Amino acid sequence: MLPWNIVEAAKAPDGTDLLLARRGTEWEVRAGGHTLMSNRTHGSEMALARLAFERVPEAKRVLLGGLGLGFSLRATLDLLPPDGRIVLAELSPALLRWNREHVGELAGNPLQDARVQVSVVDV
Secondary structure, eight states: OOOOEEEEEEEOTTSOEEEEEEETTEEEEEETTEEEEESSOOHHHHHHHHHHHHHSTTOOEEEEEOOTTSHHHHHHHHHSOTTOEEEEEOSOHHHHHHIIIIIGGGGTOGGGSTTEEEEOSOO
Protein backbone atom coordinates (compact mmCIF):
# COMPACT_ATOMS: atom_id res chain seq x y z
CA MET A 1 0.00 0.00 0.00
CA LEU A 2 1.23 3.46 -0.86
CA PRO A 3 1.97 5.84 2.02
CA TRP A 4 0.14 9.12 2.47
CA ASN A 5 2.15 12.21 1.59
CA ILE A 6 1.35 15.62 3.02
CA VAL A 7 1.24 17.97 0.05
CA GLU A 8 0.50 21.15 2.00
CA ALA A 9 -0.44 22.28 5.48
CA ALA A 10 -2.26 25.41 6.66
CA LYS A 11 -4.18 26.78 9.61
CA ALA A 12 -7.90 27.35 9.53
CA PRO A 13 -9.02 30.75 10.84
CA ASP A 14 -9.85 29.12 14.18
CA GLY A 15 -6.33 27.64 14.43
CA THR A 16 -7.22 24.08 13.39
CA ASP A 17 -4.50 22.32 11.41
CA LEU A 18 -5.54 21.68 7.81
CA LEU A 19 -3.71 19.17 5.63
CA LEU A 20 -3.91 18.29 1.98
CA ALA A 21 -2.73 14.70 1.63
CA ARG A 22 -2.21 12.42 -1.35
CA ARG A 23 -1.73 8.69 -1.83
CA GLY A 24 -1.43 7.75 -5.50
CA THR A 25 -4.56 9.19 -7.13
CA GLU A 26 -6.41 9.57 -3.82
CA TRP A 27 -6.63 13.02 -2.21
CA GLU A 28 -7.87 14.03 1.25
CA VAL A 29 -8.43 17.22 3.16
CA ARG A 30 -7.93 16.72 6.88
CA ALA A 31 -8.73 19.01 9.78
CA GLY A 32 -7.47 18.44 13.28
CA GLY A 33 -6.33 14.93 12.33
CA HIS A 34 -9.71 13.89 10.88
CA THR A 35 -10.52 13.29 7.22
CA LEU A 36 -13.07 15.87 6.09
CA MET A 37 -13.31 14.90 2.44
CA SER A 38 -11.80 12.60 -0.12
CA ASN A 39 -12.07 12.10 -3.84
CA ARG A 40 -12.79 8.41 -3.16
CA THR A 41 -16.26 9.13 -1.82
CA HIS A 42 -18.22 12.20 -2.82
CA GLY A 43 -21.70 10.92 -3.57
CA SER A 44 -23.24 12.91 -0.72
CA GLU A 45 -22.06 16.17 -2.28
CA MET A 46 -23.73 15.28 -5.57
CA ALA A 47 -26.90 14.12 -3.80
CA LEU A 48 -27.15 17.39 -1.86
CA ALA A 49 -27.08 19.44 -5.06
CA ARG A 50 -29.72 17.21 -6.69
CA LEU A 51 -31.95 17.48 -3.62
CA ALA A 52 -31.70 21.28 -3.60
CA PHE A 53 -32.68 21.52 -7.27
CA GLU A 54 -35.53 19.07 -6.80
CA ARG A 55 -36.96 21.46 -4.22
CA VAL A 56 -36.25 24.63 -6.23
CA PRO A 57 -35.82 23.52 -9.85
CA GLU A 58 -35.94 27.07 -11.22
CA ALA A 59 -33.07 28.30 -8.99
CA LYS A 60 -30.69 30.69 -10.71
CA ARG A 61 -28.81 32.01 -7.68
CA VAL A 62 -27.21 29.67 -5.18
CA LEU A 63 -25.23 30.26 -1.98
CA LEU A 64 -22.85 27.37 -1.37
CA GLY A 65 -21.03 27.08 1.95
CA GLY A 66 -17.58 25.53 1.65
CA LEU A 67 -15.44 24.34 -1.25
CA GLY A 68 -13.90 21.13 0.03
CA LEU A 69 -12.50 19.32 -3.01
CA GLY A 70 -15.02 21.05 -5.27
CA PHE A 71 -17.51 18.23 -5.80
CA SER A 72 -20.53 20.12 -4.37
CA LEU A 73 -19.65 23.14 -6.48
CA ARG A 74 -19.29 20.96 -9.60
CA ALA A 75 -22.61 19.19 -8.97
CA THR A 76 -24.35 22.54 -8.47
CA LEU A 77 -22.82 24.00 -11.62
CA ASP A 78 -23.96 20.97 -13.60
CA LEU A 79 -27.57 21.63 -12.53
CA LEU A 80 -27.47 25.43 -12.77
CA PRO A 81 -28.72 27.13 -15.93
CA PRO A 82 -26.15 28.96 -18.10
CA ASP A 83 -27.35 32.33 -16.79
CA GLY A 84 -27.21 31.22 -13.14
CA ARG A 85 -24.79 32.38 -10.45
CA ILE A 86 -23.20 30.74 -7.42
CA VAL A 87 -21.74 32.59 -4.47
CA LEU A 88 -19.21 30.25 -2.89
CA ALA A 89 -18.50 31.17 0.73
CA GLU A 90 -15.20 29.58 1.80
CA LEU A 91 -13.59 30.35 5.12
CA SER A 92 -10.13 29.03 4.27
CA PRO A 93 -7.99 30.72 1.62
CA ALA A 94 -5.81 27.58 1.67
CA LEU A 95 -8.66 25.40 0.37
CA LEU A 96 -9.21 27.82 -2.50
CA ARG A 97 -5.51 27.79 -3.36
CA TRP A 98 -5.27 23.99 -3.06
CA ASN A 99 -8.18 23.66 -5.47
CA ARG A 100 -6.55 25.98 -7.98
CA GLU A 101 -3.07 24.45 -7.66
CA HIS A 102 -3.57 20.76 -6.86
CA VAL A 103 -7.05 19.22 -6.90
CA GLY A 104 -9.29 21.32 -9.15
CA GLU A 105 -9.18 18.80 -11.99
CA LEU A 106 -10.78 16.16 -9.74
CA ALA A 107 -14.12 17.98 -10.08
CA GLY A 108 -13.56 19.57 -13.49
CA ASN A 109 -11.98 22.82 -12.23
CA PRO A 110 -15.19 24.34 -10.89
CA LEU A 111 -13.53 27.57 -9.71
CA GLN A 112 -12.78 28.41 -13.33
CA ASP A 113 -16.48 28.64 -14.20
CA ALA A 114 -17.53 32.26 -14.79
CA ARG A 115 -20.79 31.64 -12.90
CA VAL A 116 -18.87 31.29 -9.60
CA GLN A 117 -18.21 34.24 -7.32
CA VAL A 118 -15.87 33.40 -4.43
CA SER A 119 -16.17 35.14 -1.07
CA VAL A 120 -13.69 34.37 1.69
CA VAL A 121 -16.21 34.51 4.53
CA ASP A 122 -17.94 32.27 7.03
CA VAL A 123 -21.32 31.36 5.58
